[in-house]
Amino acid sequence: MADTLETTTDSERATEALAAAWASVARPGSVLLLQGILGAGKTVFARGFVRGMGQPGLVVTSPTFTLMNPYPDGRLPVYHFDLYRLGDSGELSAIGAEEFLDGAGVALVEWPQRGGDLLPPDHLLIDMDPVPEHPRRRRLRMTAMGPRSREMLDAFRRTMGATSRG
Ligand SMILES: Nc1ncnc2c1ncn2[C@@H]1O[C@H](COP(=O)(O)OP(=O)(O)OP(=O)(O)O)[C@@H](O)[C@H]1O
């Protein structure tokens, strides 16, 4: 069965709703890597995910000056990383990232390319791309990179009517 799902959203709200659906199927230890250019909607996704985990009303901004913001009070704890300003992956070790990446909570990682080998190979990769000539449209490609993330993808597929591909 295909391990990639592709869909588009036409608003910030729709991206948040999609992220909330992922929150409903996430498990302890799930890792979601959010890839895409500046302004693609990675932080919007993270906000919808955190709210979907049951922390409504909470404002999630991009953690510009911190590498990681924790949201411990939902169904599962969520650790929101933004590695844009990461110097090298040693810095990620220094904050004890491994513990957050394989524990009781769920990790969301913006700019994962900068994390190098420290990020687990079994993750859900979410590629977000703006669609030319549609200012509010984003294409999202969601790929399971290992058995655990594939289970999550299958659960997501059961809850959503997203188009499968790949
Ligand atoms: N369909 C959509 N989904 C998500 N965001 C959208 C959508 N349409 C428009 N937007 C707008 O795009 C912007 C996305 O900003 P966001 O901070 O989430 O980007 P980002 O990918 O986190 O960027 P950065 O790399 O700078 O952290 C917001 O201003 C949001 O309102």
Ligand SMILES: [Mg+2]
């Ligand atoms: Mg961001």
